[in-house]
Amino acid sequence: MPVEQKKDRVILKHPKGSSVEILYYGATVISWLSVIGQGSQPVECLFVSSKAALDGSKPVRGGIPVVFPCFGAPSHPEHAKLSQHGFARSSTWNFDYVVMDNDAGVSVRLTLSPTPAIQSVYPHDFLLSYVVTLAEHQLSTDLHVTNKSDKPLEFQALLHNYIRAPANEVAVSNLQTLNYYDKTETTEGAQTAAKVESREIVDVRRFTDSVYENAPQHYYVAWPEGGVEIKTVNFKDVVVWNPKAEAGSKIGDMEVNGWDHYVCVEPGHVRGFFSLEPGQTWIGQQTITSPGSKSHSL
Ligand SMILES: O=P(O)(O)OC[C@H]1O[C@@H](O)[C@H](O)[C@@H](O)[C@@H]1O
Numbered sequence: 256m257p258v259e260q261k262k263d264r265v266i267l268k269h270p271k272g273s274s275v276e277i278l279y280y281g282a283t284v285i286s287w288l289s290v291i292g293q294g295s296q297p298v299e300c301l302f303v304s305s306k307a308a309l310d311g312s313k314p315v316r317g318g319i320p321v322v323f324p325c326f327g328a329p330s331h332p333e334h335a336k337l338s339q340h341g342f343a344r345s346s347t348w349n350f351d352y353v354v355m356d357n358d359a360g361v362s363v364r365l366t367l368s369p370t371p372a373i374q375s376v377y378p379h380d381f382l383l384s385y386v387v388t389l390a391e392h393q394l395s396t397d398l399h400v401t402n403k404s405d406k407p408l409e410f411q412a413l414l415h416n417y418i419r420a421p422a423n424e425v426a427v428s429n430l431q432t433l434n435y436y437d438k439t440e441t442t443e444g445a446q447t448a449a450k451v452e453s454r455e456i457v458d459v460r461r462f463t464d465s466v467y468e469n470a471p472q473h474y475y476v477a478w479p480e481g482g483v484e485i486k487t488v489n490f491k492d493v494v495v496w497n498p499k500a501e502a503g504s505k506i507g508d509m510e511v512n513g514w515d516h517y518v519c520v521e522p523g524h525v526r527g528f529f530s531l532e533p534g535q536t537w538i539g540q541q542t543i544t545s546p547g548s549k550s551h552s553l
Pocket residue numbers: 327339340415438464465494496521
């Protein structure tokens with residue numbers, strides 16, 4: 256069965272061996288197994304902490320949490336009652352339908368509309384839909400935001416990819432010359448002052464929490480034995496985050512040394528807000544290509 260619906264999740268299976276698992280809670284992709292070598296076993300491309308809660312009690316520490324309508328601590332007046340990174344990652348989404356199911360790919364759509372819990376903290380009517388598509392060597396996750404209210408909807412959105420990788424050997428590229436904001440700085444003034452990325456290769460050997468703006472929407476995350484390529488549409492910014500022990504040891508649901516096993520490369524629209532007119536839909540898309548693809552060079 257290429258699309259298997261379970262009580263709390265849906266599993267997509269591609270005929271060539273890759274698979275993806277999506278929790279209804281948060282529409283969180285919690286596993287992406289991709290075939291890397293001819294005839295070999297599929298390999299997990301995402302990191303999920305062994306201490307992550309998968310029962311809907313808190314956002315999943317790993318996989319691909321969906322961040323909406325605010326990134327980080329809320330700064331917009333309409334978001335004042337929201338938690339860090341908003342409600343999309345901590346709400347239960349509905350399975351909508353199978354979009355596609357053929358040799359090219361398997362694709363499903365999940366949706367989220369305001370629930371009473373969301374309405375109590377957020378004043379807008381909206382429809383979120385999330386289309387997850389699995390191809391032989393690719394995972395695409397597309398977020399559609401529709402403004403169903405009669406005033407502009409101002410939001411931020413981000414896909415918080417935890418890419419499984421040996422963090423101390425990771426090289427993230429295509430960020431050179433970009434302006435970025437360094438959230439590891441300790442004062443507000445330093446956090447809000449733009450820096451310019453001088454490095455051709457960005458590493459995460461130290462605690463890193465950098466918000467790059469107006470980025471090229473095409474990144475390579477490489478390490479000696481592998482790598483992934485990330486391409487996006489309408490996610491103009493990208494965050495690179497790894498807490499290392501310095502900040503990671505304070506995260507309750509992070510496994511010991513978990514920070515050594517991933518890098519977060521998170522495409523988003525997070526510098527400023529996107530303003531969506533009533534009745535309009537915005538679509539943010541990403542495609543992550545696994546090392547199994549012959550079509551990309553790292
Ligand atoms: O612990 P959370 O809420 O999942 O956030 C994890 C990290 O998410 C990143 O996107 C932020 O830039 C970090 O500042 C933050 O610490």
